[in-house]
Amino acid sequence: xxxxxxxxxxxxxVRAYWAPHNEFGFQMFPEASRWQAQVVRVTADGERIPIDHxxxxxxxxxxxxxxxxxxxxNNGLAxxxxxLDAALAWVAANTPDDHTTRYYEATVTEWHNADPPVxxxxxxxxxxxx
Amino acid sequence: MRPSLPRLPSLALxxxxxxxxxxxxxxxxxxxxxxxxxxxxxRHERRSRDVFHVPYxxxxxxxDLSPAVFxxxxxxxxxxxxxxxxGAWRRVTTKVxxxxxxxxLALSATxxxxxxxxxxxxLFCLAATxxxxxxxxxxxxxxxxIECSVVYAASGVSKLVDxxxxxxxVTWLRVVHQEAQVRAxxxxxxxxxxxxxxxxxxxxxxxxxxxxxxxxxxPWFRRTRPWALALAVAFHVSIEVSSRVETFSYLAVAxxxxxxIETPRLTRGERMFDTRANxxxxxxxxxxxxxxxxxxxxxxxxxxxxLAGVECRWRQPRLGA
Numbered sequence: 001x002x003x004x005x006x007x008x009x010x011x012x013x014v015r016a017y018w019a020p021h022n023e024f025g026f027q028m029f030p031e032a033s034r035w036q037a038q039v040v041r042v043t044a045d046g047e048r049i050p051i052d053h054x055x056x057x058x059x060x061x062x063x064x065x066x067x068x069x070x071x072x073x074n075n076g077l078a079x080x081x082x083x084l085d086a087a088l089a090w091v092a093a094n095t096p097d098d099h100t101t102r103y104y105e106a107t108v109t110e111w112h113n114a115d116p117p118v119x120x121x122x123x124x125x126x127x128x129x130x
Numbered sequence: 131m132r133p134s135l136p137r138l139p140s141l142a143l144x145x146x147x148x149x150x151x152x153x154x155x156x157x158x159x160x161x162x163x164x165x166x167x168x169x170x171x172x173r174h175e176r177r178s179r180d181v182f183h184v185p186y187x188x189x190x191x192x193x194d195l196s197p198a199v200f201x202x203x204x205x206x207x208x209x210x211x212x213x214x215x216x217g218a219w220r221r222v223t224t225k226v227x228x229x230x231x232x233x234x235l236a237l238s239a240t241x242x243x244x245x246x247x248x249x250x251x252x253l254f255c256l257a258a259t260x261x262x263x264x265x266x267x268x269x270x271x272x273x274x275x276i277e278c279s280v281v282y283a284a285s286g287v288s289k290l291v292d293x294x295x296x297x298x299x300v301t302w303l304r305v306v307h308q309e310a311q312v313r314a315x316x317x318x319x320x321x322x323x324x325x326x327x328x329x330x331x332x333x334x335x336x337x338x339x340x341x342x343x344x345x346x347x348x349p350w351f352r353r354t355r356p357w358a359l360a361l362a363v364a365f366h367v368s369i370e371v372s373s374r375v376e377t378f379s380y381l382a383v384a385x386x387x388x389x390x391i392e393t394p395r396l397t398r399g400e401r402m403f404d405t406r407a408n409x410x411x412x413x414x415x416x417x418x419x420x421x422x423x424x425x426x427x428x429x430x431x432x433x434x435x436x437l438a439g440v441e442c443r444w445r446q447p448r449l450g451a
Contacts, residue, residue: 001258002144002269006276013284021239024247026284029373031294032303059182061240072307083184083240090182113294113303 020078033077037067037084037108037122041101044129048105058094059087067106077110084108085122092124102126144269152388153259153271154217157224159384160252161215163377164227167249168208171234176201183238192236203230220261228253244281245378251277252385274389279346281382286342289335296339298331305331341365349390362386 009024016025039055040048056065062083063071073080088104095101104124111117176197185192195203207230214223232250235241255274260266289295305312305325313322324330341361348358363383370379 002273005254005273009277009280013280016284016288021242023239023242024251025288026244026247026281027288028244028285029300029304030288030292032300032307034307057181061182064182072304086184087182090184114299 020082030076033073034070034111036070037106039106041104043100044102088124145267147265148268150266156388158215161211163381165208165211168204172204224257228257245376282342282346289339298335301335302331
């Protein structure tokens with residue numbers, strides 16, 4: 001048991017150098033990076049509608065409820081962007097009463113430490129519409 | 131004449147019985163910290179399955195509980211944490227607290243925070259120890275000591291290999307992003323000026339990295355141990371003042387102090403093993419400090435501390451014995 005736990009711990013510490021959330025890797029305060037995202041839902045006819053309070057009621061953690069203002073990426077940018085990407089997919093898959101949205105899209109501005117900003121676009125899987 | 135090599139303690143050391151006194155004391159702060167953590171979960175995360183969450187691959191078999199059942203489970207863990215801190219049925223309450231805190235952590239990647247991971251590790255070590263007995267195999271205490279060092283070493287090394295961190299960019303930007311709060315704080319103006327100065331962070335950041343590495347390594351040596359504990363307390367006070375890290379500061383200080391500090395109250399019963407000439411460790415005193423076998427004064431040399439301060443008293447076999 002003792003050796004097994006230590007081997008597992010060593011694995012987690014090494015894995016943390018590429019895993020976005022670095023679970024049990026103990027890479028604390030890894031970056032001073034910031035991020036900000038404009039999240040919209042894109043309807044079947046191409047209209048881009050900014051998210052409203054229904055998003056922040058469903059996405060309550062990791063600073064994702066209000067992505068529109070620049071925030072510190074607590075566990076690093078990779079973790080934050082992975083969570084935002086997962087949140088887009090989760091909301092798209094868990095809003096069965098929404099019959100108009102085709103997909104969710106986030107235009108993300110990332111400031112990795114002192115580097116120049118980088119803009120990326122994330123998109124949820126497309127939803128089947130009636 | 132061949133030079134004699136120093137003898138290293140074998141893994142049999144892990145199975146030797148040591149007093150559970152340290153870990154029983156550790157139950158008090160850890161039980162309260164776990165209860166405090168679970169209170170927050172009960173208050174804010176009852177609808178966890180109805181809001182965004184990220185189940186771990188491979189852990190899909192974990193039951194996705196309804197809000198009512200989830201609350202009952204978390205309150206059970208909370209009560210177990212309080213009872214564990216109070217010293218009641220520790221063998222059961224440590225396991226229940228560990229199970230509930232680990233379940234919550236494993237439910238979703240969004241629940242992951244380093245302080246919670248450390249709490250799970252500490253609870254595992256406590257749950258794996260038969261705390262209702264005065265003595266137990268030493269491996270859980272050793273594991274906890276190693277894990278304690280791993281936390282600081284992993285953090286320190288990750289910063290050391292990151293040029294942005296080691297060069298001070300990260301710490302400087304963290305302060306600059308919060309300059310208004312820094313200047314509005316109780317800190318004197320000249321301290322705030324130093325903290326927002328880019329050049330100062332070329333010294334501050336390496337000092338932080340060195341501190342983490344020192345806290346990881348120093349407790350393993352008796353001479354540096356008191357300094358390591360003092361450094362750890364000061365380090366976590368500074369973190370608690372400057373950052374929001376949930377219960378990490380309290381947990382980290384409680385663990386490192388209680389598993390390493392040497393006071394008669396905690397170490398009584400740890401000096402209890404004697405290595406005879408045949409290499410077999412024999413109990414010298416029992417776990418409560420009562421002599422079971424008298425030390426042989428004629429064979430004693432200078433007592434060497436055990437590898438991790440478990441305070442084993444080693445006795446060198448005499449040549450030709």
